[in-house]
Amino acid sequence: MKQQHTAGGARRGLFAPVDSRARVDAVVRRIGDAIELGLLADGEQLPGESDLAGQLGVSTVTLREALMALRQRGLVTTRRGRGGGSFVSLPDAPGADRLRERLRGWSSEELRDLGDHWAALSGAAARLAAQRTGPGDLDQLRRTVEEFAHTGDVPARARLYGRFHVELAAAAQSARLTREQVALQTDVGALLCLVLGDDACREEVAERQCAVLAAVQDGDEDSARSLAERCVQRSAARLIALRLEL
């Protein structure tokens, strides 16, 4: 996560201890204001929970309640597991303009490299999953493919697309591949909204997911790998094409 080094003084004040009265509200207000004022950037990671609680002079329980309130207001999102944490999120759903702006932050070479990394992860995961899954192990992936095909909401589609790849890595029985895939999806996830809004693209992805799933289920390691790679490469290619139009 890129740190923004703007407004340093104001940011230092932001994490100074707060009064003991109405601690939760004070924390909510301080962090909430900082986000609204732009002192904290969209997507920026907040310090770790115990650090932040220490800097604010509140207990982790208080901080936790404050983060919950901020989540309810849509100002903070919390991501699961290791490599996760609390992140600033601007209140309204990411509009197409903001996403294009975010895409502009990537060079086509960086996007190509991201696609290569993603294809390597998903290809390896698909091959191992084909080797290591039995009947009953693929229920979650099947559910995800099904949901993806029937979801009209574009951000939800992008999240399900990410979940497909995370679950594929989990089906490979690899914690490392899964963690890598989770980290990668936090980079690529929102950008995918830009291509998944297109119906033709959505249908193509749905078909490719089904094909990957079928190959994994059949234990066909080689085709599972190449189908997964192809699926990722096509999505990356669409993103790059879009980037080159900006």
Add this chain to the structure above:
Amino acid sequence: MNSSPGLATVAAAPVGTAAEQEVVAEVDRVLEAVFDTVADIRADTAAVLERAAAQRRRPVTADLAALRPGLHLRLRTCALASGVGFIAAPGLLADVPAWLEWWQTTAEGGVRPLLPDLDPRRSAYSDYTHWDWFALPRDTGRRAVTGPYVDYLCSDEYGLTLSVPVEAGGRFAGVAAADVYLRHFEAAVLPLLRRLPGPAHLVNARGRVAASTDPARLTGSLTRGPDFAAVLAREDVAVFAELRLVPCRAVPLVLVVSRP
């Protein structure tokens, strides 16, 4: 899991060797100790839910905060558990749609709460009710061992989850559970498997290897062929081709050894 073809090829064997029986009994004891911890969490949770019911109100997340000292204590005292807690059935709590009161050990030896984003508008992982550790106790009313599996919801670790149903007022209220990371499980059971004369491994009901002294059968791979679920259901030693299958009694794991 298809049942009958496997059974036809699994022939009953008289008994496992005394050493094999001892190993499965020890494996049972290793995981029973974790289930004891889970039973304590269930009792604590049931008491918290009963207190709310006695006040004629639905429980809220603040009530579950009363579980924290106990959960922290259990993380410190149960050597194998790296995550413990209560996962509420959706709709149980009055103030949130869904909730995990879940605590984990940190690399530094402390404890920290899990803070998953359970808002379906933002997270693709908000619905946890289809995971085996939740669905099996809910659907069977009995305790369950899930995994080995990659837990990308809570720990990002490869492991086992041991869970039991929690009831309140005669209705399913959620599950009490503990996570055992595979590396810790391996450290606990490899010395046991090494007592056996030949290569041996433990598999779950689907044939997934949970621990192994056999370099040809690594943790996470599948041992294909035998119907391990049927072996567990029969609670008796079986043979399949060159393998002898010795079921644990208390947990759904099968010891697999090569026949001499």
